[in-house]
Amino acid sequence: MEYNQNQCSHCNESISSEDVFCPNCGYPENGDQKEKDKFEYRIELRKNVLNDAKKKLKNVKILLWVLAAINLVLGIIFLMQDLTFYDGIGLIISAIVFSACVFWVNKQPLTGILAAFIFWLLLQLSVVFTDPALLLNGIILKLVFIGIFVKGISSAKDYNEYSQKLQTINARN
Numbered sequence: 547m548e549y550n551q552n553q554c555s556h557c558n559e560s561i562s563s564e565d566v567f568c569p570n571c572g573y574p575e576n577g578d579q580k581e582k583d584k585f586e587y588r589i590e591l592r593k594n595v596l597n598d599a600k601k602k603l604k605n606v607k608i609l610l611w612v613l614a615a616i617n618l619v620l621g622i623i624f625l626m627q628d629l630t631f632y633d634g635i636g637l638i639i640s641a642i643v644f645s646a647c648v649f650w651v652n653k654q655p656l657t658g659i660l661a662a663f664i665f666w667l668l669l670q671l672s673v674v675f676t677d678p679a680l681l682l683n684g685i686i687l688k689l690v691f692i693g694i695f696v697k698g699i700s701s702a703k704d705y706n707e708y709s710q711k712l713q714t715i716n717a718r719n
């Protein structure tokens with residue numbers, strides 16, 4: 547059985563000595579140094595993309611915690627006044643939704659961020675119905691939020707794609 551069999555030095559899968567590339571991870575076990583360097587370089591690149599995506603996802607999570615905290619504090623203040631009691635309930639619910647989205651982003655980054663973004667947009671829309679002038683309130687901050695959401699969405703795609711690619715490559719590492 548040992549005859550004509552080799553082990554991939556990257557993932558330990560046994561490979562035939564005729565195979566240049568490991569069928570499991572693609573490592574050029576029987577290739578030249580240049581091919582091996584290229585393989586390592588590709589992994590480095592993917593790790594960099596993944597790390598960058600993780601940073602952007604973290605920004606989204608921080609934003610969601612901030613939104614949850616603001617809604618919670620305002621909600622408590624509103625709840626204590628009869629006139630704004632029902633608005634207070636709405637704010638508390640929003641705080642819960644934003645916190646829940648953080649856990650959703652952890653499990654499924656893309657759908658979690660999309661859900662949070664749509665919910666946030668709906669909140670902005672509901673404000674427009676009460677008073678259109680309010681839409682321009684803190685417009686710069688709102689644009690920053692949109693930027694964080696949009697970057698998060700494209701990073702979530704990268705995150706899914708590259709963590710999967712790295713997983714297949716590092717299968718047995």
Ligand SMILES: [Zn+2]
Nearest residue numbers: 554557568571
């Ligand atoms: Zn391998």
